[in-house]
Amino acid sequence: MTKVRRQPVAISIPDRRDAALTLGPALLVFAFGFLSPLINLAIESLKEFTPGRVGSVENAAATVQNYYELANQAFASVLLTTFWIGGVAAIIGQLVAFPLAYFIVRRISPRMRTLTLGFLITLVLSSVLIKTYAIELTFGSVGIFRPFLLTLGLSPNSREYINIVVIAGLVHSIIPVATLTLIGAMQSIDPRLLDAAQSLGAPGWKAHLSITLPLSFPALISSTLVSLTFAISAFVIPMVLGRGRVLFMSNVIYTRFSDIANYPSGAAISLVMLAAALAVVAVITFAQAWKVSR
Known part of the structure; x- marks a missing residue:
């Protein structure tokens, strides 16, 4: 009977350069299409707004006043309703x-x-x-x-x-x-x-x-x-x-951006809404993982 010899098979590991070329375009699109607007939104939310003008005050110091203004019953009511x-x-x-x-x-x-x-x-x-x-x-x-x-x-x-x-x-x-x-x-x-x-x-x-x-x-x-x-x-x-x-919060955000032209406040509300949505998703995902692990 003929014996079959086992020979190790060489497995080629993809070169890092090839991986960079493959993922590079996708990462660029992700960075400029997703991360860049969020970063710009976060920067805008820290700017000062003066009534009567469109957008934020140029060259003003960073402030968290836009977030403090959201700590009221009206905003909490809209968030809860949403x-x-x-x-x-x-x-x-x-x-x-x-x-x-x-x-x-x-x-x-x-x-x-x-x-x-x-x-x-x-x-x-x-x-x-x-x-x-x-x-x-x-x-x-x-x-x-x-x-x-x-x-x-x-x-x-x-x-x-x-x-x-x-x-x-x-x-x-x-x-x-x-x-x-x-x-x-x-x-x-x-x-x-x-x-x-x-x-x-x-x-x-x-x-x-x-x-x-x-x-x-x-x-x-x-x-x-x-x-x-x-x-x-x-x-x-x-x-x-x-x-x-x-x-809904989307209607309030639209009003702040379009009707009042208060971009910093609209940006702050958008980020708070995003954080709240992520928190809810995280809780549901954690509950599912906990149930599966039991």
Whole structure:
């Protein structure tokens, strides 16, 4: 019998020069397209503003007065409203998108699945302004569902009524994105696991809670983060549907930059909003990692 000799195979390690040439263009785009605007925003937030002029005072000393001015009840109220309404809309979006994604993957034919995916992609690519006014004509003060909301004792001019309309607008835009995110996770779950659980006597709902939900939990967290990020950064939806009664941080930032021309204050609010969003994302990510490690 012929003996086969094992010879070591030389594995070539990519040269650092090649790695620099490969990553260089991407790093330049990242630095100039992402980091540079943030750095400029941080510098602008430390400048002084004088009423009556556009932008900050030139050659003025750095100040943190723009951040001190945010420590008031009005700013805290807008920040709380942004995260409260955005969080409710993100949760409702997941409650609708999760069973919808399962239905698309497991309960309809491949042909209908293709048509449904095309419809969802069309909704994602549609103009936010068009979808916003569609919600206004459905749930607004002259909408077809207005009598139903009136039966609940909600006046069209009440804060509660406007909150519901804004949440409906956010959910309408969140559902297609969340559904497309969850479909991939549903497709990776072996349907035989559910069949095996049910063959052992587990009810259908319990099989889904013990198999489908845990296996799709990472995708559900990702979908929630994407939905929350979209909701709290929305601009057109609270501006149109909020009627000036419901303000998001994006609307306040727009007012500071465009109407008042107070660039330092707008920059400070933008950075505070960014920090708050990152903190929420970090908490959710840490909670997910802690749950997985248990």
